[in-house]
Amino acid sequence: MKNLIFLSLSLLMLFSSCGDNSPLAKEETYYIVEDHLKWVFPDVLNESFFMRDSNGITYSYTKVIHNHDFTDSWSSFFGFTTSITHTESYSLEYRNNALYDLNLTLLLTAGFPPFGDYYSVNIGSFNLMYDFKYNQVFNLYCDWGDKSYNLTDDGFEYQQTILSNVTFIDELQVYHTLYSDIMHVEFLDFKESYDNNTVTDLYFAADIGLLKIVFKNGVYLERIYDPSE
Amino acid sequence: MKRLIYLVVFFPLLSSCFCDDPQDVYLPPIPDSILNLIPYAKNQSITLVHSGGLEIQYQINRFTEVQESWCEFCCDYVYHYEVNTTQLVPDYNLPMLSFQLYSPDSVFFLLSLNTGNSSFEIPFSYLPENINYQATLLDTFRLDSISYFNVFAIKGVSYQFNNDQIFFDSLYYNYSHGIIKLLTNYEESYILKP
Helix, strand or coil: HHHHHHHHHHHHHHHHHHHHHCCEEEEEEEEECHHHHHHCCCCCCCCEEEEEECCCCEEEEEEEEEEEEEEEEEEEEEEEEEEEEEEEEEEEEEEEECCHHHHHEEECCCCCCCCCCCCEEEEEEEEEECCCCCEEEEEECCCCEEECCCCECCCCEEECCCEEEEEEEEEEECCEEEEEEEEEECCCCCHCCCCCEEEEEEEEEEEEEEEEEEEEECEEEEEEEECHH | CCHHHHHHHHHHHHHHHHCCCCCCEEECCCHHHHCCCCCCCCEEEEEEECCCCEEEEEEEEEEEEEEEECCCCCCEEEEEEEEEEEEECCCCCCCCEEEEEECCCCCCCCEEEEEEEEEEEEECCCHHHHHHCCCCEEEEEEEECCCEEEEEEEEEEEEECCCCCCCCEEEEEEECEEEEEEEEEECEEEECCC
């Protein structure tokens, strides 16, 4: 009996002292689907691009963050690490030269079953999360409230309706240039609370970046290439 | 002997932990002659016209607060001084224009305009010794058909990541009209509507 207790305690100490390197732990890495990487825009850190609004006022956006990480998470049972997960993600941040409310943050994260990779878009009053596999927005945080779907082992559980959506269109003309493979993000929830300067639509081109921002009052910003035009 | 050594070593350390309360010094209020260097009043409005034609109305908010000088550790004095703030709030999705006026010693005044990622230091008198290298005093500045007199042409300072980023790099200002013209580094302008 004493030997059994001693053996159990020894094993307990051995495995709990292994930490992340527990021999019992299952290790998995989730990678972003290659086709989704076109939404991780390749513009260079600390370089600017320009947008002009419908009244002729020009702004610049500068990429200030471009990170590629693997985030680790652990599961444990009575102090034993049972699984370790490495999740790939890319985070991008763009700063507007004049309006801090128009700073843009994008985060692409690998999905874990049963979910797909998800894209987080944060601008102005909104933070929206979109799942590529289910083709739907599953989280919306904004100045006037939050909406979200629960994540279960069988997918999303719909307890409320999120109206904001993400769609994909073939082409879009923006300031004399025709772009293809467009992501359109549309904010539709809590519309009664929007003011004139609330962002309602965003357009991104794959492998290029932000193309257009539309505000509630109809004013829009469009990407341009030469600010001295 | 050991106690003496400890006393010699630790006494200076211990004594430095005990500071006398700093003396409060209340600087006089900003005189009207200096306040008038910013020719805007609360609830007034002005209009600036963008080079693309858009007219932007700015509503003016102006107020004075008393602030204290920063004291990190064992200061002899803490200065209490007025800071006058004038905010020009646009009716369009643009950054606010904000003037700050204060004096750390009631002799020299600091007058600055801040907007977005740019700031301008505006001289507080016409005296050459009060005009720094970023400002030039123009006898006459002509804009369209209007002549403005005693205008400061001031280069801006920008907090930017690169040389391509847009910022306001020039300000034309006088004490009687305030902002006459703001110019970006890509030559977009905002001009005072007469």
